[in-house]
Amino acid sequence: MSDQRKLRSVGPVPQGGEPRPVQLADELSDLARGLHHADAPDDVLREAVQAAIDLVPGAQAGSVTALVGGKHVQHKAESGSLPARVDSVMSELDQGPCLDALLLRRIIRVDDMSRETRWPDFAPRATELGARSMLAFPLFVEDDSLCALNLYADQAHTFTDESEHVGRLLAAHAAVAYSGAQREEHLLAAIETRDLIGQAVGLLMERYSIGADRGFGTLVRFSRQSNRKLRDVATELIRDAEAGARK
Structure with missing residues (x-):
């Protein structure tokens, strides 16, 4: 499904470090309507990735990682070659921020992949591919872990607290829409x-x-x-x- 929405930038962060609440609420309302009209679960994920690139400060590319049957990793809605290559390395090594976000159900932020120690095998290869900053959000509804929304940037220290705040709200909308689309499909x-x-x-x-x-x-x-x-x-x-x- 092609996305015809023209999403505006969230804009500069006002004093206090919070994004503009009214403007952000408008953007998320547009997103919620767009996700509701998506034709299938995978369409919801593609919409969510594009919206994240448009709305989350610093995001240059994105993807979605799903864990099927508790062990098989599937990659969906990749926005370009960088997410595809990085996600492939994550699958090969069975480690990385995307998997941690999915399994631990918490936001995982990487400020400088070249200095990262949490994933000793994954980090050097991701750095070599050009993923210097990453931000991963779990998508889940109640007790059901669904997917992880992964965002990428080619410079270190790209993502901020505002990025996490906007991404958390967006991920919540996407999780509900994706769960609903799955139920309808079933x-x-x-x-x-x-x-x-x-x-x-x-x-x-x-x-x-x-x-x-x-x-x-x-x-x-x-x-x-x-x-x-x-x-x-x-x-x-x-x-x-x-x-x-x-x-």
Whole structure:
């Protein structure tokens, strides 16, 4: 989904170190509406990364890191080659600020990667690639860890307390929108699966002159015998019936 929003700069920090609250609230309201209209979970993440680059002071590039099944790292919504290369190194070494933000559920800030000691293998390689400053935000709703939003800059000491403040608010909006998009996607998939199974059962009832219960039991038996998901068996049965009807 292309983002047509024209996000304004948050502007200079007034005395006291806080961003302009009214202007920031307007920007986050625009973001919330844009995320709500995203078509799919991955669209939400792409919107969030672009908004972070536009809104978080110092951010030059961004990405999202997800932990699937508690151990498999997936990289989503990378804004350019720098995040892609740095995230690849993080996956290879299984260490870095993105993973820490995801697992520890707290903001991880790197002021100068060349002097970083928390990730002795990752830091030198990230520095060599050009990631001198990093800022990683956990995206989570209640007890569910979802992803980490990662921001990058090519100069040291780029991110400030204001960067953390704006990024924290943005990450909260993104987490809620992403969780909602996932639920909607799962619901639509469940409805589609139910409809497919219903069609397949109907075909079996007609083909073998049996009732609905026996038709469903037959479909389940096919699924177990072939060690395949019920949805896949139903889809194949419908596809074969349609192909036969065209002959």
